[in-house]
Amino acid sequence: MTDDTAVDIEVRDLTMAFGANVVQRDLNFDIKRGDIFVIIGGSGCGKSTLLKHMLGLIEPARGEILYRGESFTRATNAERDVMRRRWGITYQSGGLFGAMTLAQNISLPLQLYTDYTAAEIRDVVDYKLSLVGLGGFEGYFPAEISGGMEKRAALARAIALDPDILFFDEPSAGLDPISSRLLDELIAQLKESIGATVVMVSHELASIFEIATNSVYLDADSHTMLDYGDPRMLRDHSEQPIVRQFLSRSTEHQEEPANE
Numbered sequence: 283m284t285d286d287t288a289v290d291i292e293v294r295d296l297t298m299a300f301g302a303n304v305v306q307r308d309l310n311f312d313i314k315r316g317d318i319f320v321i322i323g324g325s326g327c328g329k330s331t332l333l334k335h336m337l338g339l340i341e342p343a344r345g346e347i348l349y350r351g352e353s354f355t356r357a358t359n360a361e362r363d364v365m366r367r368r369w370g371i372t373y374q375s376g377g378l379f380g381a382m383t384l385a386q387n388i389s390l391p392l393q394l395y396t397d398y399t400a401a402e403i404r405d406v407v408d409y410k411l412s413l414v415g416l417g418g419f420e421g422y423f424p425a426e427i428s429g430g431m432e433k434r435a436a437l438a439r440a441i442a443l444d445p446d447i448l449f450f451d452e453p454s455a456g457l458d459p460i461s462s463r464l465l466d467e468l469i470a471q472l473k474e475s476i477g478a479t480v481v482m483v484s485h486e487l488a489s490i491f492e493i494a495t496n497s498v499y500l501d502a503d504s505h506t507m508l509d510y511g512d513p514r515m516l517r518d519h520s521e522q523p524i525v526r527q528f529l530s531r532s533t534e535h536q537e538e539p540a541n542e
């Protein structure tokens with residue numbers, strides 16, 4: 283069971299900049315435990331940059347990010363490592379090691395961070411692969427499976443250590459619509475089965491409306507968040523016309539918001 287009043291991530295007065303170029307300023311929002319939280323906005327507004335701030339890959343120009351009530355921004359490297367160990371991360375490219383089988387890829391975090399025996403690791407690997415529908419593919423190399431299967435294998439690796447939070451940058455990028463839909467459904471199912479909070483960047487409106495429980499809209503022109511809430515609610519009731527317009531685009535044409 284997830285405690286739906288608990289907050290996993292707090293973003294406080296966050297300003298993100300590359301030198302003098304301010305990408306977004308004054309971001310304030312919470313991600314609650316059990317949320318499927320999506321970062322939304324037009325191209326170049328700073329979605330990936332925000333995710334990288336949450337992961338500690340880029341430092342804030344101002345403000346901070348808290349993880350379960352503790353400042354991640356002000357934590358030491360050692361404290362950050364402890365927090366990160368509770369996270370599962372998948373990158374757009376999948377990020378599997380090509381020279382390793384799927385089983386070896388998924389074993390890696392278990393070998394690094396647990397005291398499990400080889401037999402226990404094998405059991406966890408089998409279980410996680412079965413959760414993502416890849417039971418029986420343990421011995422395959424990433425190049426021997428389809429793009430959709432590769433994404434699912436990366437997901438199995440991300441959940442190897444039963445994370446509290448799963449982070450995704452564009453989980454279904456590059457997949458055909460059917461594989462993309464299946465991956466989104468899988469993310470929602472996994473959230474239920476492992477009880478993790480999900481934080482993702484996504485352009486896929488169909489899946490955003492299908493699975494997301496909360497979202498933040500970053501605006502590329504004003505360089506700040508325009509709204510925050512359940513994406514269906516934002517689509518229908520946001521007080522910001524740009525947000526309603528962005529979320530009401532035809533799901534068949536998902537390029538740029540028509541906000542010029």
Ligand SMILES: Nc1ncnc2c1ncn2[C@@H]1O[C@H](COP(=O)(O)OP(=O)(O)OP(=O)(O)O)[C@@H](O)[C@H]1O
Pocket residue numbers: 300305323324325326327328329330331332
């Ligand atoms: N390492 C970097 N150094 C300098 N500027 C950067 C860097 N990374 C991103 N930017 C700039 O920050 C802005 C936001 O980029 P980001 O990739 O976060 O946007 P995005 O919303 O994820 O875009 P897209 O939807 O097109 O993937 C862009 O103007 C980009 O050029």
